[in-house]
Amino acid sequence: MKFSMMKTSGFKSLAFSASVLAGTMLSVNAFAGETLFSNYVYAVGPAGQNGALWAFSRDNSYSGVTLLNFNVSDKGNVVTEATKQAQVATDTLTAVQDGIFEDDLAERRRIPAVYAGSKFGLVLPMFAMDKDDRYRVPAGYYTIRDLGNVIENPIDVPSIVEDLDTLDKNPMMYATSGFAYDSTAKRLWIARGALGVMVHDVSGKKSADTTFILDVEKKKLEILKNNTKLDLKKNPEIFDVRLHPETGELWLATAKGVWVQSSGGLKNVSDKLKDSRVTGLWLGGKPFQVIAETAYKKGDDVVGGLWRVYDGAKDFSKVNFLDTAGKVQKKDVYDEADYTVSDVAFIGKTAFVLVRAVGGFVSGYLKLDSLGARAWEKDDDGKLQWLYGYETGATDRKATIVSMCAFPLTKNRMGLAIATDGNGISVSADSGASWSVVLNRAKLSNNLGSIRMVPSVITPGSEALVSYKVGEESKITIEVFSYDMRKVRTIVKDAVRNADASRSSNPKEDFWDGRDDHGKDCTMGVYYIRVKDNHGHIGWGKAMTLGGNFR
């Protein structure tokens, strides 16, 4: 099948649809950045107006949203104009399920956040608690039109789930993992894993929900009924759903390939991915492209792949990884670790693909141009660096990036936003060349917190990170004392550290290597690390060194 870009009149860019209202929404507030609901942000999404962005946070058991409004200064910097926040109505429900870090299945490691027009606003999944008080039970979805309309939309679980032991015991198998909104037909499509895809139809006077399962034999979407015999081989899981912005075709990422519902019927459109477990689909960009993620478990590993097809191409191709000179490499990031895709954002020709390592905290985004993912640097060991993140200025602390989106920043400029686990959000007005960090500084206590040495047991030459909180811009002094409080080392003196939610601070400087001021190994024992700021706060941490040779 040829992938064509048919011109239809059905689609209008929702992102630009309300741009005329932008000016009236903005208000100058110098302390606007102080009101982010929480610095633990797990999803960002467009809000339908120029400069407007939604951020969904979860802080321990409380979840909430923040509506942020940005502008761009004459110098091209992002300026936070206003922020408002609201807590979700029910504290036993959230959009952030507890397995977002620990789960290794790609479709459960992201939070779909889709702008679904002024009718729904931002749409996010909703999870309830299981018997262990963990948010691991799919409970429906949120629609967030504005801060006064954070609406919980429960979805009925069909009675067949109770008959199927695997689903009954593991409700995350039918977790919501994708949304698509058809503004013409006024239908919200929801990918529900083992329970197929649901459509929430609001075109009539009364809304109606219908759930479909994919029948690969009949090549049809069939209505799921209470007497349906669900067979995951015949009715593969549907992990993601998208609508083609021009043709209105319904694209489905399934456990058995990529399926497209068009006027010509339902077809498995990729020979290469025919039997692949396709966990995500992202459509967009100029020229138009479709990016697909495949991921499956092989023993303890997750085998992942990144595929792409341009309009007019015959089939998907695996994404190439290029060195800094543009030469295609045999090995890529997937050879170093198991990655899953959290989000893809399109700005012009570039696709920004946010990935996160399974079983670790490594995260970053790939920049895909028409040839592939291009490395931004070759490090001292000759290793190519494909992941953009802390090292390229996307965050000012080593925080895990969990969500990403593109949104209309001004009438003529698209913005890029990332959400981090603990360090608020970062917004870029120049496609990732520079970033502005937005934090809830009020959430930061104005002290250093408990000082933690990470790790706290070292040998000379290894590093213990000095971890502390900075509530406001401070000049930090870090010193190491022996058991009897003789100073043996000054790590930094009056070093400027910006306010940040992350527990540490500057990993490139704020560490102790088990040595004294003269570079000599300190002898085996316990040492006490004092962190002082210029606001009168003092905190202490402890470290133990096992080495120390007499010299």
Place this chain on the structure above:
Amino acid sequence: MMNLKNLVVTALAVCSLASSALAGPFTKKSELGGFDGFVERMSGGVRELGRGNTGSADTASMPGAFWNPALLGFRENLGVTLNIERRDLDRLGGAFGVEGKVGKRMGVGFAMLYRGDRDFSVINDDDETVGTAKPFFSMFYLGFAYRATRQDAFGLSFSMSYDNLDISEYMNEMYGIDTEDAFRSPVTVNISWFRQWNAKWSSSVVIRNLSFSKNLSAKWTKNPSKDNSLASTEGVRPKVLQIGLGYRSKIMGKPVYAWMEALDYQVADTLLAFDPQLHVWTGRVGFECEIVPRATLRVGMDDLNWMLGAGYKFEIRVGRKKFPLEVNYAFLYETSAGLWSPFSLGLRGYIP
């Protein structure tokens, strides 16, 4: 006469403070900052702590086996001391001593010093606290003295250390490394001399941490891992020259005492080193005054740390026997770190 007394006391203070001030530029040796380098500096006994950790030139200092084994030659009764120091940041220390007279001219004593941290969080690479360790360090002293004259005594003590880092369980869990927790040092030798010049002046000379190795250095190797996966540590306990001076007088009819100690730590595995960079110098000074009979107030300075102390002597009677006891308290301010520790208590007494 009053002026002369004041002059002497002032001179002692100035000498000691000058010594303390000199300690700064030459305190460059990390080895003294280590877990086994501080015991000589921290000392034992709350009575002595309250007056700046001075005790080597006072026949009443306890435990004598630690301060100056020659002091044991002046014991008439069986003396016992028990001290507890609770310092900020979960540090807990203490000292115990028992000592007595042997024959007419000899004394013997045992001392144990303890320093530990009661709450050390073992944190792994992922910033997770995997447990709490209670590392400690202890020193044991066995001292002997011979009183050569009514004024002079010579002492000899043997010491060894035992320390336990208490982390092997966690190291295994975190890194799969079998580590050693406990380390014991070889026996080191300390020699000393005490002289009571007259009713007012006393002096002491103590040389610590000698051994039977080449250069008389007390050194050992610590291998923290059982499979040699971690680098071993070469330890050398610094040779210490400790010179003490004591002065007794009366001001306004109340007994006053001034104590001073100068210490030189030779941080080198050589017999004698003359390079000042291989020495750490420090000083201590302390004053005490028996403001009312039995009650003593103390003030002192050890290097840059300040101390205040108080003591009260009393007796308990059991049958016809009287047991003299003394309870002591000390307040400590660790200047460099800005920490103050208000809880140090000690009890000492004699069994006639």
